[in-house]
Amino acid sequence: MFSPWRAELSQILLALLLGAFLGQVTDHYAFAFWLSGMLYLLRHLVYAQRLLRWLRGGRVSELPQGDGIWEEIYYLIYRLRRRNKRRKKQLIRMLERFRTATAALPDATVVLGPRDEIDWFNEAAERMLGLRRGDIGQKIGNLLRYPRFTHYLRHADYQTTVGIPSPTVDNLQLEIRIVPYGEDLRLLVAQDVTQLRFMERVRTDFVANVSHELRTPLTVLKGYLETLNDTQGKIPEAYLKIFRRMEEQTVRMQSLVDGLLSLTRLESGAHPLPQKRVDVPALLKLICEEVKLLPEAIPAVELRLETNACLTGAEQELRSAFSNLVVNAVKYTPPQGRVTVRWRDEGEGVRLDVEDTGPGIAQEHLPRLTERFYRVDVEGSKNKSGSGLGLAIVRHVMVRHGAELKIASTLGKGSCFSCCFPGTRTLRDACPAPEVGCASAL
Known part of the structure; x- marks a missing residue:
């Protein structure tokens, strides 16, 4: 040294x-x-x-x-x-x-700089997005001119994806996701979802067509069974019991078909969401009154209107979602229990809580509750009829209204289903003030 x-x-x-x-x-x-x-x-x-x-x-x-x-x-x-x-x-x-690995990827991959300029892309991006070597340094928004992609890029909501058609390949549907990494760098990945979208459309069309075709024979069958059940004294009682059971199953089948049609209509998004004022307090009062008409013994239902806020959206869809939540809570709560329906403010938005004192649901089932036909075997539920589509309909209605469905449950203590609506859907001056004593037991 x-x-x-x-x-x-x-x-x-x-x-x-x-x-x-x-x-x-x-x-x-x-x-x-x-x-x-x-x-x-x-x-x-x-x-x-x-x-x-x-x-x-x-x-x-x-x-x-x-x-x-x-x-x-x-x-x-x-x-x-x-x-x-x-x-x-x-x-x-x-x-x-x-570069060799990314060039072999089937998905289009583009590296974006701090100002959305293109730093690098693979061969799939040339084929699917129409990029050329001379485009390096150009802003990606100037080359992919789709309003949905421009909105997605401007708002930087990278937790979601956006779908656009390919600018170079006909009938090619792309799903784009942007992943931030490094310092002000982002990775744009465009995946070919044409086959997936086709299969979803085939499934939706199949369910819609089959459900629609089943409505006519079910209506005819139900009409004949009602006629047979009205023939008192003309048909032996043993046969009448069979006809009643057939009518019960026909009604259940018709309810299932109606649920499938509603769910298919919500999933397709073919109908634009109306921007009408929905008087939620009045709607909840009507739903709670209708619950009293259920044939079986029901628990006490308490309605608490803590705000006069209304919503903008589709009244029939919101009615279907709220009704599903209230009816489910009533069905799975013992007669000595209680169901609380609460409409309240939450920050800039509003929230609906449907809370029951039923048997509750295990935590491992909560993530799958909104799947179609998914049902949980809980205590006292074996004799409860249902199609398994209610919560799936609720979830799609919430998605269409920009809301979030939250589920909390504890075994032995009950469950709480919450619909959280953003401030953009809330109207606070368009509805009358809640009545004095708005908390009522039905």
């Missing part, structure tokens, strides 16, 4: 001895020491010039010659350049492997 400095000190000592010798000869010691100092400085300038020339364009292997501290400096820089050269080769190999 000290050998370079010892060599350098020897050079300094040599310069001093030279100055002393010249001073002794010329009898001008100041000039002699100044001249020896200049020679020592000139040596450093020569070695610095060699270093500068080497760093500017010299090969790594062509190490400049030097002595003293400069020999150590040359060696350390040489070792650092060798190390950087190896690291650069490794990075180049990694980059080539990355």
Whole structure:
């Protein structure tokens, strides 16, 4: 570690001895020491010039010659350049492997810069998005001119995806997702979902067509069964019992068909969402009054109207969603229990809570409750009729209204189903104030 400095000190000592010798000869010691100092400085300038020339364009292997501290400096820089050269080769190999891997991906991949400019893209992006090598540096929004994509890019809501048609391939549907990474960099991935969309459309059309075709025979069958059940005394009681059971199953089948048709209509999105004022307090009062008409014994239903806020949207869809929640709570709550329907403010938006004191639902079932036909066997539910479509309808209604369905449940204590509506759907001055004593037990 000290050998370079010892060599350098020897050079300094040599310069001093030279100055002393010249001073002794010329009898001008100041000039002699100044001249020896200049020679020592000139040596450093020569070695610095060699270093500068080497760093500017010299090969790594062509190490400049030097002595003293400069020999150590040359060696350390040489070792650092060798190390950087190896690291650069490794990075180049990694980059080539990355480009080869991304080029083989079936999904279009685009690297976006801080200002949405294109930094790099793979071959699939050329084929599916119509990008060209000359587009590097251009803003992606100037090349993909679709209003939905522009809105998605401007609002930077990267938790969701957006669907657009391919600008180059006919009948090709793309689903775009943007993933932020690094510093102000983003990765745009466009996936071909044409087949998936086709299968969804086939499934939706199949369910809609089958459900529609079943309505006519079910209506005819139900009419004949009602006629047979009205023939008191003309048909033996044993046959009447069979006809009643058939009528019950026909009604259940008709309810299932109606639910499938409603769910298919909501999923298709073919009908635009109306922006009409919905008087939610009045709607909830009507639903709670209708619950009293259920044939079986029901628990106490308490309606708490803590706000007069209304909503904008489709009244029939909201009525269907709210009714499903209230009826489910009543069905799965014992007669000695209680169901609480609460309409209240929550920040800028509003919230509907339907809380019951039923048997509750295990936590592992909560994520799947809104799937169609998914039902949970809970205590006392074996004799409860239902299609398994109610919560699926509720979820789709919430999605269409920009709301969120939250489910909380504890075994043995009950469940709470909440519909949280944003402030953009809330009307606070369009509805009358809630009546005094708005909390009522039905």
